[in-house]
């Protein structure tokens with residue numbers, strides 16, 4: 001535990017110096033997004049599932065922000081600390097354990113996601129997009145989707161020799177997820193054949209849970225199934241990360 | 252007094268797939284010793300150091316560090332080691348000072364104590380005025396000094412230095428040697444690898460010569476020279492003639508003749524006497540240098556190759 005916190009401290013020390021670099025993508029962009037799509041585009045769209053468009057997309061943008069941060073922080077930064085700065089190799093020569101390295105980074109991502117989620121929720125509330133007291137569980141959902149995404153993606157990054165695979169990851173997983181995992185329109189509008197792809201994405205489950213919590217409606221599948229799927233990804237991802245980090249750092 | 256060795260290895264082997272990098276070596280390093288691995292590229296020095304540093308698992312053989320088992324107690328052992336790896340891995344996102352304080356946290360050292368040690372160590376390696384700067388603009392020698400300072404932050408019982416001065420200019424090397432010598436004087440156990448004879452002679456009480464994953468000789472620098480070489484070496488050059496063509500002609504002078512591409516080495520207890528004999532046989536080398544034997548000669552005699560290509 002002390003080791004995990006020592007590593008978290010390193011990441012926060014660096015973040016304290018560079019935080020402004022992520023202000024736009026983490027805080028300003030999602031807010032601009034809500035304003036332009038919710039209010040601008042929304043007036044053309046009318047209602048979706050009986051809700052005005054702003055209320056419909058806000059939970060999706062919230063979950064999607066957590067997902068994006070998780071992806072962003074578990075790709076280049078992880079590969080970089082293995083390959084370029086070799087920070088993980090430096091840690092490896094100390095009493096720190098590989099689990100500390102994994103948890104330290106995940107904890108850092110959690111903090112980033114939590115701050116961004118809370119700011120976004122406050123802005124959403126001001127715009128009247130919060131309709132249920134269940135909104136208080138949305139930071140937990142964001143935490144869960146961040147872990148379910150960042151753990152396996154960190155494991156993937158830890159096994160790479162160069163960054164060319166990231167382009168594929170972004171093109172074939174991140175962008176389609178963001179567009180088709182129920183953030184902007186219900187997955188039921190997708191052709192039957194491609195719907196399973198949305199169901200496979202951790203983002204869809206988080207979007208539906210956040211939407212249910214913020215609108216006070218039941219999610220399409222039982223809550224236990226949505227949450228269970230994310231937990232399976234998170235636990236599986238952590239296990240894979242342990243394997244990948246160990247393989248990279250042991251001899 | 253019987254003190255347990257800090258490093259104890261028996262028949263230690265490291266394989267990478269089918270390739271054997273370390274091929275059955277025995278080692279014992281006592282507390283307070285300055286111990287060196289001398290050897291050419293690919294000899295297996297770093298592979299050995301990484302096993303000692305508990306970051307690489309031995310393929311077979313016995314290894315005990317500080318009396319503990321590296322596989323079971325790796326984390327505890329690493330807590331008492333200071334490591335300067337062959338490739339610098341300083342944290343480029345942190346300042347010089349933060350590199351030390353952050354590293355101190357990895358060892359569970361309290362923040363205020365970490366800051367105190369960081370300031371003291373920067374003083375020791377003469378980098379105080381760089382404390383708040385980034386790592387990237389530092390010169391190679393400064394980075395190396397910072398890496399060594401970082402290795403000292405946990406007040407280690409054993410310091411591992413993998414080629415501490417490779418790639419540095421002579422002035423930077425001398426500064427580093429002086430700092431390492433002070434550590435040695437203070438009783439810190441040093442284990443280092445090097446390609447450089449002068450480095451081994453300056454810093455090591457005892458060393459092993461490694462070649463092809465094996466230890467080919469062991470002893471103090473003086474002992475190795477006395478055992479394997481002669482007191483003096485004569486370096487003869489013959490203009491544009493190939494040195495090898497003189498081996499037959501000079502046969503019998505001194506104890507041994509070694510033709511190198513550019514010069515002929517003649518090993519003899521009496522260098523001047525050997526030179527007279529060369530002249531008496533009617534040969535006039537274009538240049539003659541009589542010098543004391545060095546570890547370089549020992550290496551050449553043991554392996555048939557020069558150490559630095």
Ligand SMILES: Nc1ncnc2c1ncn2[C@@H]1O[C@H](COP(=O)(O)OP(=O)(O)OP(=O)(O)O)[C@@H](O)[C@H]1O
Pocket residue numbers: 251267270271272290291292293294295296297298299337
């Ligand atoms: N991770 C690895 N995978 C495969 N082969 C390796 C690995 N590490 C080292 N080797 C090989 O093992 C041999 C010994 O390497 P090692 O780095 O121990 O040599 P060295 O004595 O430190 O050489 P140098 O003076 O160049 O640093 C080399 O042939 C090297 O290619």
Ligand SMILES: [Mg+2]
Pocket residue numbers: 296297298337413
């Ligand atoms: Mg090496």
